[in-house]
Amino acid sequence: MVTDSRTRLVEAAQQLFAQQGVSATSPRDVLAASGVGQGSLYHHFPTKHDLALAAVAATAAETLEAARGRLQGDAAPLDRVVAYLERPRDALGGCRVGRLTADQAVVDDDGLRAEVAGYFTGLIDEVAAVLRETGLDADAALDRARACVAIIQGGYVLARATQDPELLRSAVRGFVALLTGPATA
Amino acid sequence: MVTDSRTRLVEAAQQLFAQQGVSATSPRDVLAASGVGQGSLYHHFPTKHDLALAAVAATAAETLEAARGRLQGDAAPLDRVVAYLERPRDALGGCRVGRLTADQAVVDDDGLRAEVAGYFTGLIDEVAAVLRETGLDADAALDRARACVAIIQGGYVLARATQDPELLRSAVRGFVALLTGPATA
DNA sequence: GTCTATACGAGGATAGAC
């Protein structure tokens, strides 16, 4: 079955948003990338905002699902968190969701921001739940889970700023050393 | 002495870049904010790029200087790092320098990116130097310094995504607890 | 549902007078 126009539009938008952000991506860009015609776009999505919402929601959902898969497994809780932190990432590309927070138009839009916020709170909750399995109390687990998620987002920033993927890995290494304690240092 | 046009243009650009990013700020925005006329802008800065370079360089230099001030003091090394991490920040506004890394136009421009990269490498070096004072070896200090800088950048991302400054503070708290060890936990 | 054609303001810059 040939993918329908609507799906092609959303997938093209997701890709372009990941590369250039939402504001920097024009409906014309999406048309060109998807190979769909002008009329189709505005038939399925009356405004750019409608398309953006569909694309951002899809990306947030996919990304959160992938993370959940990694965090739920048979390994020891702390090992799962470390595996999540150390997983290979497209450091120079940045986080497909996190990067959107620098786009003021996204943050100012309640619908778009809700998708981004949902991704992060979902991810933090998941990490916090795993950390509680290690015996950490709820408050400490929440702070630590937020630190885990933040270290990845910050690592992306450093890697992009310097155009060097090593800075993400190095920041994670520094964090993991603290997280796993002197035993592993 | 009345501030001259050139200075007013750069300062207006710095402010607008901090609020909206570089790509999202038009020369017209800068004109309106500075109160300077069209001709003056293009007299001092032949292109938007020239203005952007001046403004980003100024912001990076100011921000790095401020951080250096905090990290060099009489307190114990680790206390200075913790004080740097816990300093009050405009969490919802984001880092004036770090946010620029999500702007593809900035990352793709060698001149602009060099300013941003210089800020981060300078900051990391500074933090790493302080950490070495604690007796940490050079490699571990570098990883840990990068983690310190990343946690702040990531905290900004979480705070902006959720529109809740507490997420930056919470991530820092989680990280500082690890950094200062079980003694303080 | 999809296409082509058209509209209109904003972004980025140039021209030329003062």
Added chain:
DNA sequence: GTCTATCCTCGTATAGAC
């Protein structure tokens, strides 16, 4: 050095036929 006027392209749609 600064001002006003003008230019051209792109972003974001709308109109109306097929």
